[in-house]
Amino acid sequence: MDKLLTKAQETHNLSKSEIIELLNSDGSDLFYLADEIREKYVGNEVHLRGLIEFSNICKCTCKYCGIRCSNKKIQRYRMLPDDIINLAGKAYDTGFKTVVLQSGEDSYYTRNVMCDIIKEIKKLDIALTLSIGERSYEDYKAFKDAGADRYLLRIETTDRNLYKTLHPNMDFDNRLRCLKDLKSLGYETGTGCLVGLPGQSIESLADDIIFFKSMNADMIGLGPFLPHPQTPLKDCAAGSFDLALKVMAITRLLLPDINIPATTAMETINPDGRLIALKSGANVFMPNVTDRVYTSKYEIYPNKSGIDATQNDIISEIEQKLQTIGRMVSYTKGCRKQI
Numbered sequence: 001m002d003k004l005l006t007k008a009q010e011t012h013n014l015s016k017s018e019i020i021e022l023l024n025s026d027g028s029d030l031f032y033l034a035d036e037i038r039e040k041y042v043g044n045e046v047h048l049r050g051l052i053e054f055s056n057i058c059k060c061t062c063k064y065c066g067i068r069c070s071n072k073k074i075q076r077y078r079m080l081p082d083d084i085i086n087l088a089g090k091a092y093d094t095g096f097k098t099v100v101l102q103s104g105e106d107s108y109y110t111r112n113v114m115c116d117i118i119k120e121i122k123k124l125d126i127a128l129t130l131s132i133g134e135r136s137y138e139d140y141k142a143f144k145d146a147g148a149d150r151y152l153l154r155i156e157t158t159d160r161n162l163y164k165t166l167h168p169n170m171d172f173d174n175r176l177r178c179l180k181d182l183k184s185l186g187y188e189t190g191t192g193c194l195v196g197l198p199g200q201s202i203e204s205l206a207d208d209i210i211f212f213k214s215m216n217a218d219m220i221g222l223g224p225f226l227p228h229p230q231t232p233l234k235d236c237a238a239g240s241f242d243l244a245l246k247v248m249a250i251t252r253l254l255l256p257d258i259n260i261p262a263t264t265a266m267e268t269i270n271p272d273g274r275l276i277a278l279k280s281g282a283n284v285f286m287p288n289v290t291d292r293v294y295t296s297k298y299e300i301y302p303n304k305s306g307i308d309a310t311q312n313d314i315i316s317e318i319e320q321k322l323q324t325i326g327r328m329v330s331y332t333k334g335c336r337k338q339i
């Protein structure tokens with residue numbers, strides 16, 4: 001075990017069987033090392049990203065996701081472009097240096113509509129991340145030209161068979177194509193996976209980590225699978241917090257200089273989840289700045305926890321919380337500085 005961690009620390013490389021060994025370990029030494037490597041490469045600053053969940057309308061049928069189109073019980077909403085732009089402005093005024101626009105795959109937001117929103121927001125001195133699903137190369141290019149800086153698109157799982165089962169109408173190769181396009185267009189590209197999906201093996205999680213490394217992802221977001229009552233997976237067990245934390249910590253060992261958020265899903269399954277994640281390799285925090293009338297409807301999984309970041313003094317509140325673990329809020333845009 002010690003030998004493995006030393007190897008990871010020195011080379012930032014591990015074989016699949018070594019990753020599996022770490023995933024099966026108790027984790028404490030791993031979390032400690034991931035925290036050390038995080039401090040060495042990306043420092044003690046925590047980058048804040050203001051998350052705007054602007055539409056829960058989605059054409060996809062991902063079996064785990066509460067906003068899948070076949071969920072008829074959920075109340076749908078779609079924010080108007082002007083409201084999205086105003087909210088981004090509010091986040092900027094509050095002190096956020098990055099906003100993340102996330103939604104279901106909603107065709108209302110055509111290439112032109114998105115470009116108009118991006119251009120308006122980019123009049124502010126703020127980094128802009130999109131997380132709006134699979135689009136064409138031409139769309140991604142237009143969004144980049146309009147000023148978008150980053151894009152998040154989780155691969156969800158690299159196990160092709162499991163991917164097919166969970167995403168009946170989707171194509172794994174198209175998801176790969178999207179990630180390749182985003183990288184080639186110069187986006188800081190984020191991906192990630194769900195941990196503890198029904199039918200997912202430890203081996204396939206090791207493959208996920210190897211995939212993150214091989215595509216040289218700039219950001220990795222991951223969290224435990226949480227069953228949503230209005231989905232076909234409603235009776236399945238939730239993923240384990242500890243296993244998700246291990247996948248995250250190993251990712252930090254192999255990609256020491258990337259941005260890794262302490263995700264909401266981590267906090268939903270464990271009340272201290274985000275702080276624990278920040279002490280085990282994470283360096284990013286994504287408070288939800290969406291108006292409260294909408295956040296409850298963007299229910300990808302139930303009991304989505306999270307700080308309500310709509311108040312003006314939210315950043316000083318976060319600052320205080322971070323101080324308890326010896327960390328501070330970053331006042332930069334928090335781009336990846338590749339080492």
Ligand code: SAH
Pocket residue numbers: 064065066102103104105131132133134152153154156193194223224225226227228265300301
């Ligand atoms: N439409 C966008 C955003 C999807 S929601 C896209 O396709 O990228 C953001 C993430 O929430 C998803 O990528 C997925 O990994 C996660 N998610 C969805 N349902 C979940 C669940 N039941 N439990 C945990 N995470 C979930």
